[in-house]
Amino acid sequence: MKTVQLKREVNSGFKFITEKQTLKSPLVLVFGSRYLLEDESVYQEIKNYFPDGHIVFGSTSGNITSESVDDESIVVTAIEFENSSFIIKTTNVLNDNQESLNSTEVGKELIKQLPAQNLKHVFIISDGSFINGSQLAIGMNSASDQKLIVTGALCGDAARFEKTLSSYNEAPKEGEIIAIGLYGDTLEISFATHGGWxxxxxxxxxxxxxxxxxxxxxxxxxxxxxxxxxxxxxxxxxxxxxxxxxxxxxxxxxxxxxxxxxxxxxxxxxxxxxxxxxxxxxxxxxMTNVDSIVNAAEIGAERALSERKKAPELALLVSCIGRKLVLDQRVEEEVEEVMEVIGNKTLVSGFYSYGEIAPFEDETNCQLHNQTMAITLISE
Incomplete structure (x- = not known):
């Protein structure tokens, strides 16, 4: 696995925060402030960096990297899978009349689009405004008879709750749900969630x-x-x-x-x-406090790491906007605790969300969680 990460802050261009290298047909995860993602030039700008990239956008309530937690930024994480593959499918929870469709059916049909053979894991980036996350999870579970591991998140919009944006290979828009299917026997993927409330x-x-x-x-x-x-x-x-x-x-x-x-x-x-x-x-x-939330992040990381055979190369962290509000000026501490456990050689990418998607420990069917830190660790 090869990875590259860039970041753009307000009134500045993209800058590499990892060593620059050329990637072949990478999965490109773009997490950012909704206001910044509304800039029509952003999609083409990222496309210029990764002409053959598969670009997935998601608006956030804060962006997570190993360096910092940022509110007004865009973080780009590009991943080249060397021994495995991925397939991306999308659907939209809004119809032409801008009315919400049945979230259960949306989840079921989305997962059914993914070829089942050798499908190892699905990571979801979902609209966070119109979707019913609980029903989305039920639909996704039913599509695979609750045997497929699905993790991911509902997109965010800071603490505004006005609108969320997401897309695949086009400018970010409302209502979109993206399923990233990860394929191959060489993949090792583990996960955990923990709250602290x-x-x-x-x-x-x-x-x-x-x-x-x-x-x-x-x-x-x-x-x-x-x-x-x-x-x-x-x-x-x-x-x-x-x-x-x-x-x-x-x-x-x-x-x-x-x-x-x-x-x-x-x-x-x-x-x-x-x-x-x-x-x-x-x-x-x-209720909770800062120490409880930080300790919960550490426990979650230990659980995600506990039975792995190989050190993770990529950590996708999704934490709830409610946790961020409690942590306030100490928000980076929960990310630091995760990094203490998984090691500083693991590239960290993620965001604060309106809902976290993952199974309970020792289960396979996914659930919508709130107020948790959901950790997905990936390596080849």
């Missing part, structure tokens, strides 16, 4: 919900109850909700999952979550 307060019952909209908890309007717990911080909603997600445990599953509250509806006292929440689920508020 702690539930507090009583467990309560979800008594009314619809997909990712939470209407009632214990028979009471969900937003009213949430505001009661937040106290003075409720004046800072919906932004404050990123700091107090929900721990959700379904009656049909023995594992809990974290759900971020993306927005609120004062008219019907409901909350819009980043993923589905089923009626009958048990929910608790969650």
């Amino acid at each position: 702690t539930p507090f307060g009583p467990e309560r019952l979800v008594t009314k919900s619809d997909a990712n909209i939470l209407y009632e908890i214990d028979g009471q309007p969900a937003l009213n109850l949430y505001k009661k717990y937040l106290g003075e911080k409720s004046k800072e909603l919906p932004g404050a909700a990123l700091l107090y997600p929900l721990n959700v445990k379904s009656k049909d599953d023995d594992k809990s999952i974290v759900r971020t509250i993306l927005n609120i509806n004062e008219e019907d006292n409901s909350m819009i979550l980043a993923g589905d929440i089923l009626e009958g689920s048990q929910v608790q508020l969650m």
Whole structure:
């Protein structure tokens, strides 16, 4: 595997942050600020660097490299696979009327586009505005009978939640979902997720919900109850909700999952979550601190590395925007902890997202996570 990485900041051109070298038909991952990706010249500029490259764009809530975490930048990571291969397929969750299509069917049909023979892993870069991430994951699992490992992320837009952009071999646009299928027996790919958030307060019952909209908890309007717990911080909603997600445990599953509250509806006292929440689920508020988040990143890296035969050459890190808001000025510490574990010879690329896609430990079916650090380690 050969890799090259470039970075462009506001009012500057692209600069190599690794040694410059020529790559043959590379996979080119472009993660960047939505505002910078809206520049119509960006696609052609990157195409000039990699004329035969397969260029995948994704807007972010912050870019991750081994050097730094940047808000207003574009990071380009180009990968030449020497002994393996990749195939890229796309779909769009928006139809011509700009209305969202069924996210489950979108996920199922996207994975079915990828040839199944020798398919080792799929990495997803998804729209983060219109897609229902939970249903996307269900659809992708159903396409492979839950036997295919899928990791990836929903794109971000800082903490604005206005729109996200993504694309393959064209200028970034809304609604696009990209599946990168990785093929070959020489590939070694491992993954892990870990959060570091702690539930507090009583467990309560979800008594009314619809997909990712939470209407009632214990028979009471969900937003009213949430505001009661937040106290003075409720004046800072919906932004404050990123700091107090929900721990959700379904009656049909023995594992809990974290759900971020993306927005609120004062008219019907409901909350819009980043993923589905089923009626009958048990929910608790969650909280964390900087040290817990940083320690969780270290634990995740150790899990991802634990059973590998070869040192990773590439680390794709996806962390949640909510973690970034908690970490604030210490945001680079969680990346530093991962690098301490995996070693400084591994090229690091990634971003802060609106949702992380990965299976639970010891499982194969992927899930939509919030408030986690999802780590994918790749080598040939």
